[in-house]
Amino acid sequence: MPEPILSIKDLVVEFKTDDGIVHAVDGITYDVFPGETLGIVGESGSGKSVSTMSILGLIPQPPGRIASGTAMFKGQDLLKMKKRQLRRFRGDELAMVFQDPMTSLNPVLKVGFQLAEMIKTHYPKESDAKVHERVVDLMRMVGIPNPEVRYEQYPHEFSGGMRQRAMIAMSIANSPSLLIADEPTTALDVTIQAQVLEVLKTVQEETDAATILITHDLGIVAELCDRVIVMYAGKIVEHGDVHTIFQNPRHPYTIGLMDSLPKLTEDEEWLRPIPGQPPSLINRPSGCAFHPRCFLSQGRLKCREEVPALRAVDAGDEHRAACHFAEELIGRRSKFAEPVPAGGAS
Amino acid sequence: MTELEREADGTVRVSDNVAPTQNPDLATPQVPYEIADDATVAAGLEIQTRSQWDYARRRFFRHRLAMLGLIGLIIIFGAGIFAGHVAQYSFEEIDLNNILHAPTLQGKHWFGTDNIGRDYFSRVVFGIRTSLEVGVVVAITSSIFGLIVGAFAGYFGGWIDNILMRITDLVLTLPALAILATASALLGSGNQWRTTFILAAFFWTGIARVVRGIFLSLREKEYVEAAKASGAGDWRIMFRHIVPNTLGPIIVNGTLAVGAAILTEAALSFLGFGIKPPTPSLGVLISEAQTSPQQWWLTVFPGLVIVLIVLCVNFVGDGLRDALDPQQRRVRA
Numbered sequence: 168m169p170e171p172i173l174s175i176k177d178l179v180v181e182f183k184t185d186d187g188i189v190h191a192v193d194g195i196t197y198d199v200f201p202g203e204t205l206g207i208v209g210e211s212g213s214g215k216s217v218s219t220m221s222i223l224g225l226i227p228q229p230p231g232r233i234a235s236g237t238a239m240f241k242g243q244d245l246l247k248m249k250k251r252q253l254r255r256f257r258g259d260e261l262a263m264v265f266q267d268p269m270t271s272l273n274p275v276l277k278v279g280f281q282l283a284e285m286i287k288t289h290y291p292k293e294s295d296a297k298v299h300e301r302v303v304d305l306m307r308m309v310g311i312p313n314p315e316v317r318y319e320q321y322p323h324e325f326s327g328g329m330r331q332r333a334m335i336a337m338s339i340a341n342s343p344s345l346l347i348a349d350e351p352t353t354a355l356d357v358t359i360q361a362q363v364l365e366v367l368k369t370v371q372e373e374t375d376a377a378t379i380l381i382t383h384d385l386g387i388v389a390e391l392c393d394r395v396i397v398m399y400a401g402k403i404v405e406h407g408d409v410h411t412i413f414q415n416p417r418h419p420y421t422i423g424l425m426d427s428l429p430k431l432t433e434d435e436e437w438l439r440p441i442p443g444q445p446p447s448l449i450n451r452p453s454g455c456a457f458h459p460r461c462f463l464s465q466g467r468l469k470c471r472e473e474v475p476a477l478r479a480v481d482a483g484d485e486h487r488a489a490c491h492f493a494e495e496l497i498g499r500r501s502k503f504a505e506p507v508p509a510g511g512a513s
Numbered sequence: 514m515t516e517l518e519r520e521a522d523g524t525v526r527v528s529d530n531v532a533p534t535q536n537p538d539l540a541t542p543q544v545p546y547e548i549a550d551d552a553t554v555a556a557g558l559e560i561q562t563r564s565q566w567d568y569a570r571r572r573f574f575r576h577r578l579a580m581l582g583l584i585g586l587i588i589i590f591g592a593g594i595f596a597g598h599v600a601q602y603s604f605e606e607i608d609l610n611n612i613l614h615a616p617t618l619q620g621k622h623w624f625g626t627d628n629i630g631r632d633y634f635s636r637v638v639f640g641i642r643t644s645l646e647v648g649v650v651v652a653i654t655s656s657i658f659g660l661i662v663g664a665f666a667g668y669f670g671g672w673i674d675n676i677l678m679r680i681t682d683l684v685l686t687l688p689a690l691a692i693l694a695t696a697s698a699l700l701g702s703g704n705q706w707r708t709t710f711i712l713a714a715f716f717w718t719g720i721a722r723v724v725r726g727i728f729l730s731l732r733e734k735e736y737v738e739a740a741k742a743s744g745a746g747d748w749r750i751m752f753r754h755i756v757p758n759t760l761g762p763i764i765v766n767g768t769l770a771v772g773a774a775i776l777t778e779a780a781l782s783f784l785g786f787g788i789k790p791p792t793p794s795l796g797v798l799i800s801e802a803q804t805s806p807q808q809w810w811l812t813v814f815p816g817l818v819i820v821l822i823v824l825c826v827n828f829v830g831d832g833l834r835d836a837l838d839p840q841q842r843r844v845r846a
Contacts, residue, residue: 225742251746258744265742270735275757284753285743337743 171198172377173222173345178236178246180214180221183229189448191217193401194236196477199345204371204378206392206409208385208424210445214401215381219347222246223261224253240345259289262343262376264367266350268330272322278333279318282306285340305336308373309366328359335366339374346376352387364391385428389413397421400446400456403477407486417480417488417496419463455491463492569761572836579832585825589818593641600635604793607631616810625810627801636793637814643794644775644822647709651774654713656767659720660756666721667728668751678725681718689715690780697786705794708787712774720766727759761837765830772826779819795819 180192192214199205207215220226222238222245238245240261245253257263265271273281282302286293299318306314309332322330331351338346351367352360368391371378380392388395388409395412397405397420405418416422423441443460446452452459458470469491477489490496573579592599612630616623624633666677696711731737732755740754775795781787782796790797795815802811 223742225738254744254746256744257742263739263742265735265739267735271739273736273740273754273758275760276754284740284745284749288743288745288749334739337739 169200172201172240173199173379174237174239175218175222176237176239178218178221178238179234180217180226181232181234183232184449187449190401190451191231191448192221195398195401195403197396197403197406199377199379201344201377202375203393204380204391206388206395207379207381207398208383208388208395209398210383212445212448213398215398216349218398219263219349219379219381223257223263223347224248224250225263255289258285258338258343259341260343261345261347262338262341264331264334264338264346264348264351267354268327268334269354271334272325272330274322276321277318278320278322278325279303279306282318282333282337282340285337289341301340302336305340306333308339309333309336309370310362311336327355328362331355331359331363332366335363335370339370339376342374343376346371346374346378347381348378349381350383351380352384353382360387367391385424397424400451401448402456402489403487404457404490405488406477407481407488411481411486415481415486415497417486417493418490419461419496420457421488422496423460423462455489463490463495467492569836573832576832576835578828579836582825582828582832585821586829589641589822589825590645592638593645596635596638596642600632600638602632602635604631604636604639605791606635624814625808627811628805628808633810633814636798637795637818640793640795640798640815641818641822643705643788643792644778644796644819647705647712647778647788647794648771648775650709651712651716651778652767652770654709655716655770655774656720656763658713659717659766660724660759660763662717663721663724663726664728664751664756664759667725668732668747668755670729670732674725677721681721684715685718687715690777693777693781694784694786697781705788705792708778708781712777712781716770716774720763720770723762723766724759727762728755731755731758761833764837765834768826768833769830772823772830775819775826776823 175198176196178192178195179190182189182191191212195214195218197205207218209215217226217231221231221233222240224245226233233246236246240256245256245261248256272278276284279299279302282305283295283298286298286301290298303314303318306317311317311329311332317325317329322333325333331354335351338348348367352363355363364387367378367380370376380387382388392409394408395406396403397412397418399420405412405416405421407417412421413425416425420441426439427441429438441460446456446459452471454469454471454473455461455464455475458464461470464470473491475489475491477487478493480486480488480493607630610630612626612628616625616633624637627633627636662677662681666674666681693711693715697708700707700711728751737750737754740750745754778787778794779796779799782794783800785800788794788797790801795818798815799812799819802808802815805811
């Protein structure tokens with residue numbers, strides 16, 4: 168197994184609010200390997216964005232606070248780094264694509280200038296001509312037509328899809344080794360989503376950057392990711408490679424997520440939502456945070472009293488789930504599983 | 514212009530910045546107005562590459578009052594700037610044959626002469642120059658200082674904001690004219706630059722507050738976060754990314770400050786705390802005119818010029834305010 172490029176251990180991020188301390192991220196551990204795409208899924212408020220923002224030092228402190236944990240990146244702990252040092256990493260080694268391309272570009276600066284800024288921030292000695300050339304190349308790479316013309320334009324002259332392309336171009340400007348895409352397609356309509364995902368894919372292939380893709384769209388995960396982390400209430404509830412998770416989910420929440428999606432090849436009259444509401448992070452349910460909504464728990468005491476640990480559930484160490492009764496799910500296949508070949512079940 | 518892009522799989526797709534290709538079968542019945550040919554469509558696209566400054570300029574030039582004000586200012590300030598060429602006499606030249614002469618075309622004393630026979634037109638024109646210098650320098654220095662104070666307060670927030678804004682509030686609550694009068698009395702009136710400095714020390718507060726407000730709202734914007742994520746430092750974010758967004762209000766405020774500073778300087782000089790004669794400033798001229806109340810031209814001309822300057826400055830300021838408002842796309846008559 169290759170060395171992970173980013174290794175997060177026991178990360179805890181808290182926010183102080185008037186109602187008490189919110190544990191937005193509650194002890195998560197994961198690795199990102201070079202060249203792979205790691206998907207982080209979960210509903211709003213599950214801590215998926217906060218977990219990545221905190222390693223970039225982008226959560227506002229206060230009220231936010233990184234209570235504990237390490238994030239080793241190229242042999243250095245990002246969480247203990249000095250501000251200035253971390254800043255040098257941001258945008259160079261670690262880059263981010265934001266959710267909303269409509270508001271992530273500065274309206275009064277030319278798009279080309281903003282892209283050039285990204286390079287100039289980190290390589291101030293680079294000549295203007297060279298930077299300009301690089302920016303035009305980048306714009307071409309992400310599929311912005313007429314880059315020379317587009318260079319001189321302002322964000323309001325770009326369509327949403329084009330802006331997100333520009334944002335992607337900006338994030339890869341300095342050839343980062345880790346790219347974090349925080350719901351890169353949420354603000355776009357479906358046809359543009361597909362194009363932008365395509366761009367993201369090409370860009371990743373060309374730059375060979377490891378990518379963390381934060382999303383709540385399982386379709387995107389299936390399309391782009393190698394491995395998936397499912398988060399619920401600030402914790403990782405399931406972790407494994409995409410294929411395994413889609414075929415044999417081992418956490419009731421993951422199953423619930425998949426069941427709630429419509430499947431086009433089947434004739435379904437109703438969607439099956441997960442009952443209940445996401446938990447308040449101030450008053451987390453005791454034990455397993457998912458137990459009040461869980462079809463597997465059925466009021467079992469262990470679910471209410473004991474916090475389940477993330478443990479290997481299948482052969483090997485790769486597929487992990489945090490459920491006391493994960494074994495009961497063996498043999499239960501998600502509705503996205505491929506039909507069982509005759510004569511055997513997994 | 515490449516209008517069609519060939520995708521990897523060979524399909525041809527219209528790139529998104531190009532007007533929809535015109536299918537003659539569809540276009541003719543659906544579009545009621547005449548369709549421009551390809552050349553004009555292309556030309557239309559060129560024109561759309563217009564910056565916000567271009568839009569602002571167009572809006573400003575169509576703003577009638579602002580244009581009127583601008584023309585007025587160009588004439589008045591032009592006379593001030595080229596005072597040496599416009600005026601027939603120097604502001605100190607004494608014509609003993611014509612003391613307190615009423616305005617006349619004879620000898621080119623258009624605005625008459627004062628009580629020691631100096632040509633009043635020349636004095637007014639040189640007065641404009643002094644007042645203009647004071648007004649512009651006050652506006653520029655106070656804008657820059659206010660911008661810096663407001664930027665720091667709004668961007669960093671917390672205790673920095675608290676301290677800077679309490680200082681701003683303190684300056685705002687002081688009765689400016691009384692303090693100005695005391696300060697110039699203590700430091701001694703006379704020097705034009707000292708008066709300018711004292712005025713600037715009071716004028717920055719308004720701009721500081723405006724800039725702080727804008728920074729407070731803009732620092733939460735996603736593009737600021739994106740800039741942070743791209744590794745930009747605080748200085749770079751403040752002055753490269755946020756300040757360009759504040760230029761509109763700063764320009765408007767700065768323009769209005771020119772008028773206000775000229776007015777305040779006139780008031781100070783009138784009270785005898787500002788610029789000391791013989792350097793003429795508009796306020797000094799009115800102040801001197803008090804000694805000869807029957808000679809109306811001594812008060813009316815500098816007074817009229819002050820009124821005109823302030824009026825024109827305000828018209829221009831209003832026009833700029835309308836023109837630089839990015840929310841406003843329409844051109845106002």
